[in-house]
Amino acid sequence: MTPVYGQFLSDATGLANQLDVKIGEHVFEVETVSNFDIPNFEFDGDKKKLTLYISSGLENNLGELIIPHDLLGGNLTFYLNDQEYFPKINSNEKISFVTLNFTGSGDNTLEIFGTTDLHGMTEKDEMEQKDSSSSQQGETFDDSLGWLAMAGSLIVVAVFIVMKIKKRNQV
8 A cells, every 4th residue: 555645656757866077177967867876987088988887676767868078979889788779869069868768677887988078178178288388487478568568668758757857957
């Protein structure tokens, strides 16, 4: 008998989860809504792979993932328990929206391989490093231009003072 205030969990119950993938100083959010739990995950940048460790008490599993292209993009390939798996994927320029639908209660492993990863980070990081190294080296071109303008102004003021003094002496 089910109490009045409760009901059985259904196969369509959704658990929202946010997986924060930290790479250096960058954090990428992979969002999930599913009827299973994801107690752990790993990201391998060298292999361009995101691994989700899934724990389910239900036979019919349903889930949705939002994967940012900056983390993992291109053509995505999926392996569920070491078998190639073909979920429904919708993409735009920023994310891949993946719908998972599979059977099997207990522990499952989902591996997601991309053809690109950490998109845009390299150029940004190199520019930040270049900016910080030029500021560590001392003056930049803008600093030199400022010093030159100040020196020029001092010379004009000095010439003006000298001219005033000569004009006074002549009177």
